[in-house]
Amino acid sequence: xxxxxxxxxxxxxxxxxxxxxxxxxxxxxxxxxxxxxxxxxxxxxxxxxxxxxxxxxxxxxxxxxxxxxxxxxxxxxxxxxxxxxxxxxxxxxxxxxxxxxxxxxxxxxxxxxxxxxxxxxxxxxxxxxxxxxxxxxxxxxxxxxxxxxxxxxxxxxxxxxxxxxxxxxxxxxxxxxxxxxxxxxxxxxxxxxxxxxxxxxxxxxxxxxxxxxxxxxxxxxxxxxxxxxxxxxxxxxxxxxxxxxxxxxxxxxxxxxxxxxxxxxxxxxxxxxxxxxxxxxxxxxxxxxxxxxxxxxxxxxxxxxxxxxxxxxxxxxxxxxxxxxxxxxxxxxxxxxxxxxxxxxxxxxxxxxxxxxxxxxxxxxxxxxxxxxxxxxxxxxxxxxxxxxxxxxxxxxxxxxxxxxxxxxxxxxxxxxxxxxxxxxxxxxxxxxxxxxxxxxxxxxxxxxxxxxxxxxxxxxxxxxxxxxxxxxxxxxxxxxxxxxxxxxxxxxxxxxxxxxxxxxxxxxxxxxxxxxxxxxxxxxxxxxxxxxxxxxxxxxxxxxxxxxxxxxxxxxxxxxxxxxxxxxxxxxxxxxxxxxxxxxxxxxxxxxxxxxxxxxxxxxxxxxxxxxxxxxxxxxxxxxxxxxxxxxxxx
Amino acid sequence: xxxxxxxxxxxxxxxxxxxxxxxxxxxxxxxxxxxxxxxxxxxxxxxxxxxxxxxxxxxxxxxxxxxxxxxxxxxxxxxxxxxxxxxxxxxxxxxxxxxxxxxxx
Numbered sequence: 001x002x003x004x005x006x007x008x009x010x011x012x013x014x015x016x017x018x019x020x021x022x023x024x025x026x027x028x029x030x031x032x033x034x035x036x037x038x039x040x041x042x043x044x045x046x047x048x049x050x051x052x053x054x055x056x057x058x059x060x061x062x063x064x065x066x067x068x069x070x071x072x073x074x075x076x077x078x079x080x081x082x083x084x085x086x087x088x089x090x091x092x093x094x095x096x097x098x099x100x101x102x103x104x105x106x107x108x109x110x111x112x113x114x115x116x117x118x119x120x121x122x123x124x125x126x127x128x129x130x131x132x133x134x135x136x137x138x139x140x141x142x143x144x145x146x147x148x149x150x151x152x153x154x155x156x157x158x159x160x161x162x163x164x165x166x167x168x169x170x171x172x173x174x175x176x177x178x179x180x181x182x183x184x185x186x187x188x189x190x191x192x193x194x195x196x197x198x199x200x201x202x203x204x205x206x207x208x209x210x211x212x213x214x215x216x217x218x219x220x221x222x223x224x225x226x227x228x229x230x231x232x233x234x235x236x237x238x239x240x241x242x243x244x245x246x247x248x249x250x251x252x253x254x255x256x257x258x259x260x261x262x263x264x265x266x267x268x269x270x271x272x273x274x275x276x277x278x279x280x281x282x283x284x285x286x287x288x289x290x291x292x293x294x295x296x297x298x299x300x301x302x303x304x305x306x307x308x309x310x311x312x313x314x315x316x317x318x319x320x321x322x323x324x325x326x327x328x329x330x331x332x333x334x335x336x337x338x339x340x341x342x343x344x345x346x347x348x349x350x351x352x353x354x355x356x357x358x359x360x361x362x363x364x365x366x367x368x369x370x371x372x373x374x375x376x377x378x379x380x381x382x383x384x385x386x387x388x389x390x391x392x393x394x395x396x397x398x399x400x401x402x403x404x405x406x407x408x409x410x411x412x413x414x415x416x417x418x419x420x421x422x423x424x425x426x427x428x429x430x431x432x433x434x435x436x437x438x439x440x441x442x443x444x445x446x447x448x449x450x451x452x453x454x455x456x457x458x459x460x461x462x463x464x465x466x467x468x469x470x471x472x473x474x475x476x477x478x479x480x481x482x483x484x485x486x487x488x489x490x491x492x493x494x495x496x497x498x499x500x501x502x503x504x505x506x507x508x509x510x511x512x513x514x515x516x517x518x519x520x521x522x523x524x525x526x527x528x529x530x531x532x533x534x535x536x537x538x539x540x541x542x543x544x545x546x547x548x549x550x551x552x553x554x555x556x557x558x559x560x561x562x563x564x565x566x567x568x569x570x571x572x573x574x575x576x577x578x579x580x581x582x583x584x585x586x587x588x589x590x591x592x593x594x595x596x597x598x599x600x601x602x603x604x605x606x607x608x609x610x611x612x613x614x615x616x617x618x619x620x621x622x623x624x625x626x627x628x629x630x631x632x633x634x635x636x
Numbered sequence: 637x638x639x640x641x642x643x644x645x646x647x648x649x650x651x652x653x654x655x656x657x658x659x660x661x662x663x664x665x666x667x668x669x670x671x672x673x674x675x676x677x678x679x680x681x682x683x684x685x686x687x688x689x690x691x692x693x694x695x696x697x698x699x700x701x702x703x704x705x706x707x708x709x710x711x712x713x714x715x716x717x718x719x720x721x722x723x724x725x726x727x728x729x730x731x732x733x734x735x736x737x738x739x740x741x
Contacts, residue, residue: 608740610736610738610740612672612733612734613664613667620664
């Protein structure tokens with residue numbers, strides 16, 4: 001069964017091709033069903049591969065499937081090959097699983113859109129690219145998927161491209177991702193230079209075997225991290241993610257939960273032996289950047305009024321958590337949080353999409369309120385998602401966040417405090433959002449004039465096709481923690497499953513103070529989460545405390561504006577200087593050579609008179625001269 | 637009296653040199669392409685004569701082999717050259733190589 005792993009990306013690709021050819025003829029809703037079916041079949045195949053893998057011993061689980069030799073050039077031999085192992089199948093499971101749910105949801109959400117079938121073309125391509133990324137056997141196949149994901153995000157974010165902001169957001173995402181891609185490419189070059197291959201297995205065993213020097217390993221790790229920063233929206237490259245909210249909501253859910261942003265964390269985990277081989281300050285940089293991003297984004301999320309912007313900054317913040325875990329050597333915890341985050345963030349995004357749908361495309365939370373009565377299913381599932389992300393036990397988010405905090409405490413207590421503050425803020429802003437949207441007074445009643453076409457404006461619950469994914473994801477958000485319960489070693493299912501992948505990089509905290517007192521840390525985390533919720537209830541529910549939402553937080557500390565000003569001012573000038581140098585110095589040199597040759601040839605060609613007898617005379621003179629030369633030499 | 641004069645290979649070499657000189661002067665001073673052609677043939681055959689003479693003197697068959705190559709090249713050259721000349725003659729009544737300088741730089 002492991003040999004059929006190539007089917008996993010092939011099915012969404014087939015869906016993509018079918019839709020390109022027949023999508024317009026199929027139209028709504030058949031095109032959507034086709035795309036969802038392909039994604040669902042892909043999930044089914046992944047499940048079969050997974051079950052087959054479970055039945056094998058740990059040594060036999062890693063399997064390489066070579067499809068064809070892709071780039072055979074001298075010592076560079078790159079195959080289009082897939083690597084089916086514990087990590088890639090875990091990723092593929094939730095990519096295809098959540099991807100299918102999002103496809104189903106999109107059939108309802110995109111109802112009536114004139115570009116309905118085109119949307120599903122991109123959606124299938126997106127899933128295909130992401131599967132190439134995680135299933136690739138070498139860095140180049142992953143890079144193919146990496147670029148594919150970037151391209152699809154560009155298409156989908158600017159899907160409603162007639163809106164100026166959507167077109168700009170798409171471009172922004174693309175350009176920002178290019179900066180990260182540079183890092184990825186540098187890492188590839190360095191790895192090839194050091195090991196002579198791009199295959200993960202060889203690079204990782206070389207790193208573990210010590211044949212990569214510490215300097216090279218550090219350089220590779222940092223360059224990979226630059227790449228991960230771009231794709232996984234870390235400081236300073238997170239800029240594109242909040243703007244990516246311009247895309248349709250299923251796209252946001254797909255980007256934030258199943259695909260795209262998890263790529264960076266995946267890549268770091270995949271290459272963990274290289275990071276383990278790097279100098280100690282390299283993982284510390286990763287942890288510090290992760291913690292800084294987590295805190296930064298959490299503070300910004302507190303002051304957002306757009307329902308999706310809150311979730312966007314919350315994603316940036318949660319990704320910061322994952323990098324904090326990676327930098328602390330807690331790869332299993334990072335993957336664990338990535339999975340639970342995929343569950344509840346997909347749930348929250350799809351829930352917010354349902355709210356937006358029911359509110360007739362209103363995204364401002366200040367105009368919502370008391371929606372739980374009118375949208376019972378959406379409200380109920382959203383509340384589950386809220387409890388999961390806020391870190392309330394026994395929901396999924398609590399366990400993964402707790403695991404990360406445990407490792408961080410053992411690694412660096414300063415960062416642990418940052419993590420706790422972030423957890424507090426997370427609970428706070430999510431509670432704020434839930435209260436503003438689902439509780440309190442119904443503020444949409446004042447808005448009925450704006451939506452006058454409907455007479456009295458009443459938000460409505462979404463169709464069943466959109467509610468089904470919500471319910472499934474809500475169940476996963478409740479039970480996701482079962483993957484890795486902290487109580488005894490027997491319950492560490494994910495850790496045992498991923499052990500062969502991370503055995504060289506994983507930090508060992510057994511015997512540390514943090515591990516022996518993990519229940520104290522757990523209680524601290526619960527207390528922090530509950531106080532965050534209580535604080536938000538006090539401010540927004542009971543209105544006993546004043547809301548603190550300074551403008552600077554709403555503007556994301558003016559970071560975005562600062563970057564725009566910098567790139568628009570000095571940045572633009574330097575680009576123009578480079579363009580001038582290109583036109584005048586580089587092109588000048590090339591064109592100058594050409595014109596010098598042309599002008600000198602103008603003189604020389606006058607020798608060609610066209611008189612045959614002159615040529616003959618020239619030959620005769622030449623022969624005589626040579627004869628004289630040889631005779632003179634012969635004499636001398 | 638005459639029987640005592642035995643031609644040596646030097647005679648043939650001198651004859652070859654003279655023929656070659658005549659041919660060379662012909663190419664240089666005549667304007668009619670046909671005459672120039674004939675002069676070139678003369679030069680080629682002067683070389684052939686030299687080859688044969690030296691081949692006999694040195695008893696080396698290679699000189700005679702070279703002659704065959706020269707003959708083949710000369711025949712091929714005549715075909716192409718005459719073809720060009722005939723084509724030109726069809727367009728112009730009078731023909732002088734100096735008039736055919738349209739390809740000058």
